[in-house]
Amino acid sequence: MSDEVTAVLIIIGNEVLSGRTQDTNLQYIASGLVERGIRLKEVRVVADDETAIVTAVNHLRATHDYVFTTGGIGPTHDDITSACIAKAFGVPLRRDPRAVECLLRQIKPENLNEARLRMATLPEGAELIDNPVSHAPGYRLGNVHVLAGVPRIMQAMFDGLKAGLRGGARLLSLNVTIFGSEGLIAEALAEIQRRRPDLEIGSYPFTRDGVYGTVIVIRGTDRTALNEAGREVEEMAGRLGVRVEGEGSAQ
Amino acid sequence: MSDEVTAVLIIIGNEVLSGRTQDTNLQYIASGLVERGIRLKEVRVVADDETAIVTAVNHLRATHDYVFTTGGIGPTHDDITSACIAKAFGVPLRRDPRAVECLLRQIKPENLNEARLRMATLPEGAELIDNPVSHAPGYRLGNVHVLAGVPRIMQAMFDGLKAGLRGGARLLSLNVTIFGSEGLIAEALAEIQRRRPDLEIGSYPFTRDGVYGTVIVIRGTDRTALNEAGREVEEMAGRLGVRVEGEGSAQ
Numbered sequence: 001m002s003d004e005v006t007a008v009l010i011i012i013g014n015e016v017l018s019g020r021t022q023d024t025n026l027q028y029i030a031s032g033l034v035e036r037g038i039r040l041k042e043v044r045v046v047a048d049d050e051t052a053i054v055t056a057v058n059h060l061r062a063t064h065d066y067v068f069t070t071g072g073i074g075p076t077h078d079d080i081t082s083a084c085i086a087k088a089f090g091v092p093l094r095r096d097p098r099a100v101e102c103l104l105r106q107i108k109p110e111n112l113n114e115a116r117l118r119m120a121t122l123p124e125g126a127e128l129i130d131n132p133v134s135h136a137p138g139y140r141l142g143n144v145h146v147l148a149g150v151p152r153i154m155q156a157m158f159d160g161l162k163a164g165l166r167g168g169a170r171l172l173s174l175n176v177t178i179f180g181s182e183g184l185i186a187e188a189l190a191e192i193q194r195r196r197p198d199l200e201i202g203s204y205p206f207t208r209d210g211v212y213g214t215v216i217v218i219r220g221t222d223r224t225a226l227n228e229a230g231r232e233v234e235e236m237a238g239r240l241g242v243r244v245e246g247e248g249s250a251q
Numbered sequence: 252m253s254d255e256v257t258a259v260l261i262i263i264g265n266e267v268l269s270g271r272t273q274d275t276n277l278q279y280i281a282s283g284l285v286e287r288g289i290r291l292k293e294v295r296v297v298a299d300d301e302t303a304i305v306t307a308v309n310h311l312r313a314t315h316d317y318v319f320t321t322g323g324i325g326p327t328h329d330d331i332t333s334a335c336i337a338k339a340f341g342v343p344l345r346r347d348p349r350a351v352e353c354l355l356r357q358i359k360p361e362n363l364n365e366a367r368l369r370m371a372t373l374p375e376g377a378e379l380i381d382n383p384v385s386h387a388p389g390y391r392l393g394n395v396h397v398l399a400g401v402p403r404i405m406q407a408m409f410d411g412l413k414a415g416l417r418g419g420a421r422l423l424s425l426n427v428t429i430f431g432s433e434g435l436i437a438e439a440l441a442e443i444q445r446r447r448p449d450l451e452i453g454s455y456p457f458t459r460d461g462v463y464g465t466v467i468v469i470r471g472t473d474r475t476a477l478n479e480a481g482r483e484v485e486e487m488a489g490r491l492g493v494r495v496e497g498e499g500s501a502q
Contacts (some may be wrong), residue, residue, distance in 0.1 A: 027274075030270030171269075180368075186328065
């Protein structure tokens, strides 16, 4: 796992912490990172609070390959992400002419007030991340990628930058659905996990029409090992006398 | 803000970090804490990894009034939360007879295998949290509340314990919807925020039928101040010539 490429996500926003907004950015970024073979190791949701943001950014950028942030880059007083990123890196904020140009694709020059120009006031050294939806850009500084919070805009930004990320070994996964409870299969499943330390075997219970079931998710980088483990799980279910649905082969 | 009661949530689970599962527990707990006047200050999503869990628990239980965890208390090998909580507190795990009794409400004695008994193997000193759905209990140790990850079970556990939490001053909120963009109102809104440092004024853009709008969320503990600020936001919108919809008064 020494060549593992890791990432963390910092979701910035009181609206998520108050329950007002259901975050969906985590799942979108998580899924995209899986495609690129990058392991999302941690997510933090922090308030619109300078100390909280600066502390999280500085801790996490030192310990992971990539940091992504969402939220707090709009024109209003509660959008403090750029000021926090500048502080975290110890660099000044400055008006970025390239970012002003981006804004002018959306905003008439006579409407480009000070508040809107905050969206072009970025930490020194920031490399712009394209926003094809509403043009106010995101940016990268060091290993930190600063994205919008609005899902449609965040997704467009992330889709654009994703291909440029250094990927790791693609993590494949294989699901096996067992129509038996976790408690029934747990001991035999643990034995499979012990024999295959290079795979991650997760177990997720469900009930469907009053029947207890368990989805076994097997993840790893070696397709052959994954498919073997999948067959072992299916055989285990057979021995325990419960119905099983595999998904064929690792994806 | 010195009498603020604070909480953090630790979501434990590879399935959230891989994008397989869309978390909904955050929003449920966040909304419940708002009702009790408790401020959710941070959320961390961590992997099924001992170091990650122990580090997060020990850091956050020292810095906040309440810690909640979700996930990782089932019977399978990837359910490591209880071992991590025991390690974080430096106490042994032991079979809890009260928890075994809970399990026996759901599981026949002859089916109570070692794997299922793991759900009754808890850190010493744990106080049980009732699980009316599937009976395997959660628990509290110190200020840490350990809950299930399955939303239906987590919700039942949280609903049961919520009334027993020490609440703080109830945070009221008032929404004003403005049919104008954030960039248009940002400067005047910042001025209202400057005059009212005891309120939190958040600004959330939306588009509806191609029209840009902004929801202004005003939060605070003083109903009068909140309603005054709401009127100021409405007046601001009037001055800027944009349509506004208030929600009446603070809730």
